[in-house]
Amino acid sequence: MEGPLSFSSAHEMLHNPMEGTTMKQRVKSFSLALLAGLPLMGLSLAGTSHAADEAVFTAKQRAAIVQIVREALKNDPSILSDAIRSIQQQASSQQEAHVKAAVRANWQALSTAPSYAVRGNPQGQVTVVEFLDPRCTYCRHMAPVVDQFLARHPDVRLVEKVIPVLGDASLLDAQAIYAAAFQGQYDAMRRRLMEETAKPGMEHLRDVAKSLKLDVARFEKDMKGQAVMGLLTANLGQAQSVGVQGTPTFLFGQAAVAPGALGMEQMEQFLEAARKG
Structure with missing residues (x-):
């Protein structure tokens, strides 16, 4: 020295x-x-x-x-x-080292979600976590890419974490997604809200709930209930614990944290890193 x-x-x-x-x-x-x-x-x-x-x-x-x-x-x-x-x-x-350490420390919570929020192969060898906001333009852009990614890689287990970070409209949509989940329509509600460009608000959410054959009174009650708010609070806390600063953000196992909209090639590169551990 x-x-x-x-x-x-x-x-x-x-x-x-x-x-x-x-x-x-x-x-x-x-x-x-x-x-x-x-x-x-x-x-x-x-x-x-x-x-x-x-x-x-x-x-x-x-x-x-x-x-x-x-x-x-x-x-x-x-x-x-x-x-x-x-x-x-x-x-x-x-910063990268700090984030990876935080992911390792919080991995059990990060990789856990209700069964309706787990996509792909529930028993998949590689877990990918996605933090998304239903009003986020980039998250909407990523939706078909994620669908294709899961179709191409049947060994992937995708855990979705909905976080409302873009204001009141995001919060309402996030509440609606989880409230619909209690009536078996999580995926349908999430897809509808992320595909549509209608003006956000309770009137529109009621219309969507009716179209999905939901009990609208229960749906509205659940939106404001402790169970839904608890899920959103937990998701936001987990996002904060690993330094998520925007949506979408992907965690490819404990190997990589990837913020922003990704192309298929990028996702597969991160997936390969996760497979190698």
Whole structure:
């Protein structure tokens, strides 16, 4: 492991034209530390070891080093863009690791749903979870893609989690979907509401309920009941636990979290990752 940076070695490395890419990489690392506001400890540009009393710079030395970095950035501005890109990549990697850990920690709840909300093969070897909002344009776009995906992969168990994230109309539709489920019409209600473009509202929902031969009085009561609200609250809590920020979002087993509308090829790539574990 390389030792901490000294003022003299930093100056030498930043001004040595023979160092080429190595110098640029080390300046980028140094810039990362400065941009992050970190103390310059444990960071090496020169690759030499120094005594512990040189691990922390004086204010004068630090100011001089900052000036050296500024000069280097003037000569090669790409150093800064590389540093920023590195920070972004590191943050993205950390976020991905955090999300995957959350998925593992909450997988039992995430992969569980009432039988009517499980599609494909109920005994499938691979579980895919979909968070969807019935009013979401992208979720509607994905509906036929998901149907095709399940038809092509009979080993997939799809768990649907309806979450109302787009306002009052979404909440009403989500309540209607689960209320219809209590009369055996979950899938029919979900498909109707996600295919139609009629103005949302209770009047329309009553019409749909009648067309599906539901007991409308019971349907309206169930929409407001604790059972339906409990399902929606649980779904929203699970979505929050794994950092879902929009719909649709897919969990391909514990291997991948995929937000947004996906193409068939993308879904199959994520599925392959889930099969490999």
